Amino acid sequence: QNVKITIEDCGTHEGVEINEITADSSIIETLEERILGRVLAEDVIDPITNSVLFAEGTLMDEEKAKILGESGIKSVNIRTPITCKAKKGICAKCYGINLGEGKLVKPGEA
Numbered sequence: 001q002n003v004k005i006t007i008e009d010c011g012t013h014e015g016v017e018i019n020e021i022t023a024d025s026s027i028i029e030t031l032e033e034r035i036l037g038r039v040l041a042e043d044v045i046d047p048i049t050n051s052v053l054f055a056e057g058t059l060m061d062e063e064k065a066k067i068l069g070e071s072g073i074k075s076v077n078i079r080t081p082i083t084c085k086a087k088k089g090i091c092a093k094c095y096g097i098n099l100g101e102g103k104l105v106k107p108g109e110a
Contacts, residue, residue, distance in 0.1 A: 003081065003089065003090055003095070004088075004089040004090070004108070005089060005090055005091065005092050005095055005105045005106065005107050005108065005109050006086055006087075006088050006089030006090070006091070006107055007086055007089075007091045007092070007107055008091060008092050008093070008106075008107060009091050009092065009093045010084050010085040010086040010091040010093070010094060011085065012041075012079065012083055012084060012085040012094065013041060013042070013056070014041060014079075014083040014085075015040075015041020015042065015077035015078050015079050015080065015083055016041075016077065016078060016080045016082060016083060017075050017076070017077050018031065018034050018035055018038075018075060018076055018077070018078050019031055019034075019074055019075035020034070020074075021034070030069060031068070031069055031073070031074070031075065031076070032065045032066060032068065032069030033065075035060045035065055035068065035076060035078055036060060036061075036062060036065045037059075037060065037061075037096045037097035037099070037102075038059075038060055038078040038079065038080075038096045038097075039057060039058065039059050039060070039078065039079045039093045039094070039096060039104075040054055040055070040056055040057060040058045040060065040076060040077065040078060040079070041056065041077040041078055041079045041083070042056050042076075042077045043055050043056050044058075044068065044073060044076050046071060046073075047071065047072055047073060048071075048072075053067070053068065053071060053073075054068065057093070059096075059097070059104055060078075061102075079093055079094040079096075080094060081094050081095060092104050092105045092106060092107060
């Protein structure tokens with residue numbers, strides 16, 4: 001066990017900007033794939049309506065990631081262990097989902 005989830009939410013508003021990965025004009029990994037299971041670090045604004053599409057703190061499940069992928073948005077800021085402010089370990093919201101369960105990890109898990 002390399003990382004321990006110690007708290008639910010460290011309260012950070014910091015994140016890392018994520019976009020699709022490309023090489024030689026080919027998409028290696030879509031934005032939709034990269035944000036699946038992650039928590040947004042800031043509001044995502046719909047480029048057409050200029051309204052909030054997804055609020056800060058939203059857990060991006062498959063349905064939400066697909067909507068975002070189809071919206072034309074090129075990048076979003078997500079919470080990551082790199083920007084986590086937990087004093088020990090990592091908080092659940094910066095870690096993201098438990099891949100085995102498809103749900104946000106709980107304190108005590110890794």
